Amino acid sequence: MPVISIAIQKGGSGKTTTALNLGAALCREGKKVLLIDADPQANLSQSLGIEDEPAFNLYSELKKEILQEGGQLSKAIVSTPQGLDVVPASIDLAIVELEMAGLMGREYLISELLNPVVDRYDYVFIDCPHSISLLTVNALVASDYVMLPLPGEFLPLKGVYGFMRQFDTIRKKLNPRLELMGMVMTKYDERKQMNVGVKKQLEEKFDGKVFQTVIRTNIQLAKAQEAGKDIFSFDRSANGAKDYRRLADELMQRAHQEVLPQVRVA
Ligand SMILES: Nc1ncnc2c1ncn2[C@@H]1O[C@H](COP(=O)(O)OP(=O)(O)OP(=O)(O)O)[C@@H](O)[C@H]1O
Ligand SMILES: [Mg+2]
Numbered sequence: 001m002p003v004i005s006i007a008i009q010k011g012g013s014g015k016t017t018t019a020l021n022l023g024a025a026l027c028r029e030g031k032k033v034l035l036i037d038a039d040p041q042a043n044l045s046q047s048l049g050i051e052d053e054p055a056f057n058l059y060s061e062l063k064k065e066i067l068q069e070g071g072q073l074s075k076a077i078v079s080t081p082q083g084l085d086v087v088p089a090s091i092d093l094a095i096v097e098l099e100m101a102g103l104m105g106r107e108y109l110i111s112e113l114l115n116p117v118v119d120r121y122d123y124v125f126i127d128c129p130h131s132i133s134l135l136t137v138n139a140l141v142a143s144d145y146v147m148l149p150l151p152g153e154f155l156p157l158k159g160v161y162g163f164m165r166q167f168d169t170i171r172k173k174l175n176p177r178l179e180l181m182g183m184v185m186t187k188y189d190e191r192k193q194m195n196v197g198v199k200k201q202l203e204e205k206f207d208g209k210v211f212q213t214v215i216r217t218n219i220q221l222a223k224a225q226e227a228g229k230d231i232f233s234f235d236r237s238a239n240g241a242k243d244y245r246r247l248a249d250e251l252m253q254r255a256h257q258e259v260l261p262q263v264r265v266a
Helices: 015-028 043-047 058-066 093-100 106-114 134-141 156-173 193-205 219-226 239-265
Strands: 003-006 033-037 085-087 123-127 145-151 179-186
Touching (some): 015 033, 015 043, 015 179, 043 219, 106 134, 219 239
């Protein structure tokens, strides 16, 4: 706990980069972290050096749930040498949406798979696809929080409003405990007026919900992903490593402030 979806319906925003490197930063702080790759593109799995599709993956277990054969997420968990646990994706996730479409309770499949393993972890991150699809809905239904990575050059407000409408519907109809953890600016360059302006605009609209930490544009982040590594294993002195370490610290503070009162009430 907590379960955090990383989502926004815009490709190339930094969702996978954030899941990978924020997860890796928390892992280096001694936290037990599970990353779930819920995108048929399987970029997160590849970025962790998982090249071949393992026999057990998110799709194989979702398929068993659909067939009522008892999917088990624990079977699909791969542990990386750096100490991260990962549930890899599979290209078949692209068709799972069709397979689950007519099913009663189709929005709860990831949640059901996650329930038996969630207590083993300090943080669970779900890397979502760039569409608000049934897979994203499943991820949001299974989550306590959602984090939105937003590149500063993307005119984000429209996309964010579109996402927030979906978020409200999911809260009302499917998962009332879902909270907006925050928005984090990615591919940020403080010399670019547009980047600074977009951040300011978001801070005005979503008071207290924009992370103070920004993730600067850093080519090492892209190179690390290509090499199948997190930024700390690839180049720990890179700006990308500094920024994700800072983001991890800020997230731990927020989780501490926001999650603890809920625990006390329970
Ligand atoms: N801060 C950054 N600086 C430089 N390059 C970055 C940064 N963040 C991400 N990238 C690169 O931008 C590309 C897109 O990032 P990423 O894959 O994380 O986006 P995404 O939101 O997961 O995309 P998709 O919606 O397709 O899944 C990748 O090549 C990644 O390495
Ligand atoms: Mg991605």
